[in-house]
Amino acid sequence: MDYGDARTGIAVSDLTATICGEALTIEEHDMRNAARRIALTAAEKNVSRIVLGLPLNMDGTEGPRAEKSREFAKLLTDESGLEVLFRDERKTTVDAHRILSENGKRMKKHKKNVDAVAAALILESYLREPKR
Numbered sequence: 004m005d006y007g008d009a010r011t012g013i014a015v016s017d018l019t020a021t022i023c024g025e026a027l028t029i030e031e032h033d034m035r036n037a038a039r040r041i042a043l044t045a046a047e048k049n050v051s052r053i054v055l056g057l058p059l060n061m062d063g064t065e066g067p068r069a070e071k072s073r074e075f076a077k078l079l080t081d082e083s084g085l086e087v088l089f090r091d092e093r094k095t096t097v098d099a100h101r102i103l104s105e106n107g108k109r110m111k112k113h114k115k116n117v118d119a120v121a122a123a124l125i126l127e128s129y130l131r132e133p134k135r
Contacts, residue, residue, distance in 0.1 A: 004041070004055045005092065005121040006075050011037055012118030014126040015048050023126050026119040034075055042083035053085050056092030056125045090129050095121040 005012035010028050017024035029044075031037040045053065055076050058068040076087040099120035108116065 004053060005095065005118050005125060006037075006055060006072055007118055008032065010118045011041065012120070012122030013041065013044065014119065014122040015050065016126060016130060020130060022130065023123040026123040028116070028119045035078055038075065038078035038082045041079060042085075045083050045085060050083075050085065053079055053083070053087045054090050054126055054129045055079070055087050056095060056121070057089040058092050061093065088129070090125050092121070092125055095124045098124055 004014070009032055010030050012026065012028050014023045014026040016022065025048075029037065029040055031040060041053075044050075053076075055072060057065075057072050060066050060069075072089070076089070079085070079087050096117060099117045102120055103116060
């Protein structure tokens with residue numbers, strides 16, 4: 004997941020937990036409402052855990068955005084009962100913009116898809132981890 008103040012990108016793996024099977028974006032400005040909507044989506048899709056991007060500073064330290072993600076993770080756990088794992092999300096949005104550009108999407112259209120692509124990159128990074 005790529006949490007944002009207005010939009011949150013969500014990616015769900017395939018049944019074998021090998022690749023990203025679906026990616027979408029929800030628009031929600033209220034953190035608690037976003038957590039509720041995501042908990043419902045997780046239940047519908049039989050999700051067993053949530054991987055949430057942790058926006059670290061380039062030097063690896065945590066700033067205000069990381070703190071907000073940790074707060075959101077708590078709400079997600081409260082709403083869904085699922086474990087929330089964190090994944091370093093540095094540069095995922097930049098990479099998502101690059102991928103969209105390389106696939107012919109104009110910058111104006113990126114806003115609609117960039118969070119879903121970033122969420123897919125976060126999920127795929129987690130799925131490649133050998134210790135999962």
